[in-house]
Amino acid sequence: MSEALIQLERVTKVYGQGAAQTAALRDVSLAIARNEWLAIMGPSGHGKSTLLQLMGGLDRPTSGAIRLDGAELSALSPGRLAAIRARRIGFVFQFFNLLPHLTALENVQTALWFGGASRQNGRALALLYQVGLADKARSLPGELSGGQQQRVAIARALANEPDVLLLDEPTGNLDSAAEAELLALLDALHGSGRTIVMVTHNSVVAARAKRLVSVRDGRIEQDG
Numbered sequence: 001m002s003e004a005l006i007q008l009e010r011v012t013k014v015y016g017q018g019a020a021q022t023a024a025l026r027d028v029s030l031a032i033a034r035n036e037w038l039a040i041m042g043p044s045g046h047g048k049s050t051l052l053q054l055m056g057g058l059d060r061p062t063s064g065a066i067r068l069d070g071a072e073l074s075a076l077s078p079g080r081l082a083a084i085r086a087r088r089i090g091f092v093f094q095f096f097n098l099l100p101h102l103t104a105l106e107n108v109q110t111a112l113w114f115g116g117a118s119r120q121n122g123r124a125l126a127l128l129y130q131v132g133l134a135d136k137a138r139s140l141p142g143e144l145s146g147g148q149q150q151r152v153a154i155a156r157a158l159a160n161e162p163d164v165l166l167l168d169e170p171t172g173n174l175d176s177a178a179e180a181e182l183l184a185l186l187d188a189l190h191g192s193g194r195t196i197v198m199v200t201h202n203s204v205v206a207a208r209a210k211r212l213v214s215v216r217d218g219r220i221e222q223d224g
């Protein structure tokens with residue numbers, strides 16, 4: 001599948017050394033095409049987050065290859081990998097990971113800065129508008145609800161127009177109303193051409209994706 005946006009080929013990830021070794025992923029191959037919306041499900045501790053982190057170049061595989069649009073991530077220098085991460089991949093985490101002393105607007109601006117753009121008030125504001133939070137630009141994360149914080153995190157993840165959004169349990173800390181809003185936003189992003197890969201425990205959330213991959217014991221148990 002040469003048209004794959006993300007391709008994992010026989011990827012194994014082992015953490016630790018000697019007797020303390022844990023194989024988090026075992027010989028995983030997976031191809032994700034542009035504009036797919038994929039949900040990754042499976043029990044805790046079975047390798048889902050590891051899979052997402054390796055796809056996003058946050059960590060390197062012990063063996064095997066990971067390609068983003070044909071470029072092998074493990075062959076890149078740390079600087080080049082960081083640049084690709086900043087510009088082509090948007091991460092969203094369960095606990096939002098916003099910087100608490102910066103406003104919503106400043107949190108989004110930080111990502112623009114990492115992506116190489118200079119201070120861009122207008123662009124950051126447009127991103128907040130896109131997630132329905134233009135009126136919260138000056139609020140600190142602590143002044144926002146969980147759902148609002150997660151939408152700021154999505155605006156930040158979209159800052160550099162990444163090819164792919166990687167979300168790790170994005171609704172894990174949201175109530176049902178905020179979850180529904182977030183899913184509507186993901187629907188819209190997918191509709192506008194984003195590739196979305198989301199780890200979730202929640203079958204309602206997973207059902208919104210177009211492809212479901214289940215992971216067990218570091219292997220892909222089911223795909224489709």
Ligand code: ADP
Nearest residue numbers: 015016022024043044045046047048049050051
């Ligand atoms: P999941 O996302 O499905 O809960 P993870 O990918 O977080 O699973 O973890 C898979 C396995 O790898 C677990 O046994 C976990 O303890 C181990 N693991 C994950 N990250 C690390 C790490 N940084 N160091 C050591 N072991 C880790």
